Amino acid sequence: MKLTNRSKHMEKKPMTLAERAYLPAILTGMGITLKHFFSKKATIRYPEELRPMSPTFRGLHVLKRDEQGKERCTACGLCAVACPAEAITMVAGERKKGEQNLYREEKYAVSYEINMLRCIFCGLCEEACPKAAIYLQADKMAPPRFERDEFIYGKDRLVEPVDPNARSKRGIQLTAEQAEALARRMAGMDA
Amino acid sequence: MDLSALTSLVISWQSLVILAVFGITLLIATYSTYAERVVAAFLQDRVGPDRAGPYGLLQPLADAVKLFTKEEFFPAGSNRALFVFGPCLAMTTALMASAVIPFGNTLLLNNGDVVRLQAIEVNIGMLYVFGVVSLGVYGLMIGGWASNNKFSLLGAIRAAAQAVSYELAMGMALIALLMVTGTLSLQKIALQQYDGLWNIVYQPLGFIIFIVCAFAETNRTPFDLPECETELVGGYHTEYSSMKMGLYLFAEYINVFVASAVMSTLYFGGFSFPGEHLLYNSLTSSQGELFAHNVVTILGTVVLFAKIFFFIFFFMWVRWTLPRFRYDQLMRLGWTMLFPLAILNIILTGAFILFFGSKAPKLDVSKEAAPTEIRTVARR
Numbered sequence: 001m002k003l004t005n006r007s008k009h010m011e012k013k014p015m016t017l018a019e020r021a022y023l024p025a026i027l028t029g030m031g032i033t034l035k036h037f038f039s040k041k042a043t044i045r046y047p048e049e050l051r052p053m054s055p056t057f058r059g060l061h062v063l064k065r066d067e068q069g070k071e072r073c074t075a076c077g078l079c080a081v082a083c084p085a086e087a088i089t090m091v092a093g094e095r096k097k098g099e100q101n102l103y104r105e106e107k108y109a110v111s112y113e114i115n116m117l118r119c120i121f122c123g124l125c126e127e128a129c130p131k132a133a134i135y136l137q138a139d140k141m142a143p144p145r146f147e148r149d150e151f152i153y154g155k156d157r158l159v160e161p162v163d164p165n166a167r168s169k170r171g172i173q174l175t176a177e178q179a180e181a182l183a184r185r186m187a188g189m190d191a
Numbered sequence: 192m193d194l195s196a197l198t199s200l201v202i203s204w205q206s207l208v209i210l211a212v213f214g215i216t217l218l219i220a221t222y223s224t225y226a227e228r229v230v231a232a233f234l235q236d237r238v239g240p241d242r243a244g245p246y247g248l249l250q251p252l253a254d255a256v257k258l259f260t261k262e263e264f265f266p267a268g269s270n271r272a273l274f275v276f277g278p279c280l281a282m283t284t285a286l287m288a289s290a291v292i293p294f295g296n297t298l299l300l301n302n303g304d305v306v307r308l309q310a311i312e313v314n315i316g317m318l319y320v321f322g323v324v325s326l327g328v329y330g331l332m333i334g335g336w337a338s339n340n341k342f343s344l345l346g347a348i349r350a351a352a353q354a355v356s357y358e359l360a361m362g363m364a365l366i367a368l369l370m371v372t373g374t375l376s377l378q379k380i381a382l383q384q385y386d387g388l389w390n391i392v393y394q395p396l397g398f399i400i401f402i403v404c405a406f407a408e409t410n411r412t413p414f415d416l417p418e419c420e421t422e423l424v425g426g427y428h429t430e431y432s433s434m435k436m437g438l439y440l441f442a443e444y445i446n447v448f449v450a451s452a453v454m455s456t457l458y459f460g461g462f463s464f465p466g467e468h469l470l471y472n473s474l475t476s477s478q479g480e481l482f483a484h485n486v487v488t489i490l491g492t493v494v495l496f497a498k499i500f501f502f503i504f505f506f507m508w509v510r511w512t513l514p515r516f517r518y519d520q521l522m523r524l525g526w527t528m529l530f531p532l533a534i535l536n537i538i539l540t541g542a543f544i545l546f547f548g549s550k551a552p553k554l555d556v557s558k559e560a561a562p563t564e565i566r567t568v569a570r571r
Contacts (some may be wrong), residue, residue, distance in 0.1 A: 023399070026509075026513065027511070029508065029512045029513065030512050032512075033508065033511060033512045034234075034508070036233070036234050036235065036236055037230075037233045037234050037508075039236060040236075041233075041236055041237060041238050042236045042237065043236075043237050043238040045238070045241070132571060176534045
């Protein structure tokens with residue numbers, strides 16, 4: 001009984017002279033490979049060239065600042081609790097007088113480290129954060145390194161810059177007025 | 192012989208040519224490794240090595256450094272002397288073959304000296320190449336035997352069997368060519384094609400036989416059974432490491448270069464190119480004979496290298512297209528197809544010459560004078 005009608009009846013015929021000579025088949029094959037020689041290459045030269053990524057891609061983390069350039073993180077530790085890979089460690093500290101323009105609330109993270117070799121980029125820290133402080137960016141990845149300790153990212157590499165133009169695309173974005181005000185304040189501080 | 196005569200013998204234009212041939216052979220073999228990887232990558236829709244230097248051009252250097260810094264390993268129970276001798280022999284024979292290949296016609300100097308763009312001119316150049324290349328298989332055999340490893344030994348046996356069966360057909364193809372050209376000197380064969388058609392027109396079947404055998408002689412895919420990784424884990428060079436391994440790989444690329452050069456010279460006109468007489472005549476009338484001759488010679492060398500590079504590319508192209516033959520297929524192809532075909536080719540060539548005449552000069556060894564265009568530069 002036939003299960004499908006797709007089976008094909010094959011006949012074992014003696015090979016023709018052209019088939020036995022093998023050369024025509026070789027020439028066809030070489031034509032195919034030559035076509036591939038000139039075809040577009042599939043390679044993406046990674047560190048210089050990035051493949052287009054989905055807007056919901058979960059890449060490298062960022063610690064957000066608010067509209068006045070203050071760090072949002074209050075070192076509550078919920079992200080570290082949520083993290084299934086235990087990649088996040090932090091040390092909380094009390095804000096001193098005169099540091100109001102640096103930290104949004106009275107408690108802040110003195111150090112905040114994510115081990116990118118442990119991190120599984122699940123995004124649970126982002127979901128756990130009550131202060132909208134940590135996000136996984138879609139357009140950045142942890143680049144390859146030669147040393148393991150280079151994969152432990154501290155605040156120096158996680159906190160986004162104050163400059164409104166250099167802010168991360170994820171998280172709460174500045175309005176036009178806020179960005180302008182911040183830019184003006186930064187210009188004033190430089191002067 | 193006084194000192195100045197000796198120095199003029201050693202430091203002459205001809206010795207410079209010999210050095211250049213040696214250097215170019217090594218350089219081309221070096222960059223063949225890079226080209227192989229790039230061609231392989233391109234044929235597989237990849238880009239190949241591009242990290243070391245611009246376009247990855249320093250990759251061969253990095254490979255060499257890597258090979259040199261690897262551990263020098265001797266397998267237990269191996270014959271140490273032969274183990275070292277194997278790769279040396281493979282390398283030496285590969286390098287020797289490039290000595291007789293004419294890389295161009297002659298260069299005329301102002302003082303009347305003539306420089307041949309060929310390391311040594313021997314009147315049995317074809318035989319010399321054939322003999323030296325055949326010696327190359329001893330390198331593989333000795334290496335495989337001395338390794339004290341059954342995979343290596345099997346690879347060595349295959350190398351020997353393959354070389355014997357394909358050399359026969361290759362020699363037969365060459366005999367047919369010899370009937371057409373009437374000379375064994377590679378330079379004269381190249382010069383014969385200077386005016387008139389290339390030998391491929393007279394010997395199409397011979398060329399196909401020759402190129403198939405050349406693939407077998409250089410142990411390239413589809414005939415790379417001596418080293419086939421899937422069955423023999425590398426065959427004769429299984430036990431080799433460090434630069435000894437490098438020498439084997441290098442010898443293979445030199446062999447590819449030599450085979451390409453020989454094929455270009457024998458069948459594709461060597462350093463001749465279409466329109467050279469036109470160029471020569473027009474330049475002679477405007478710039479003088481000396482200038483015209485040298486320009487045509489240099490252009491011819493460039494053309495020859497273009498032909499050689501095409502054949503090297505062809506070797507790689509085939510390698511990354513075809514799968515390997517099975518051992519019995521290899522033997523059947525060699526003995527029952529190529530060998531009879533080569534004999535048929537000889538008969539056909541003979542019949543052709545008998546009925547239509549030959550372009551070769553009558554073979555008259557006694558009257559064959561010393562070629563006038565080839566004078567040695569070293570004088571006493």
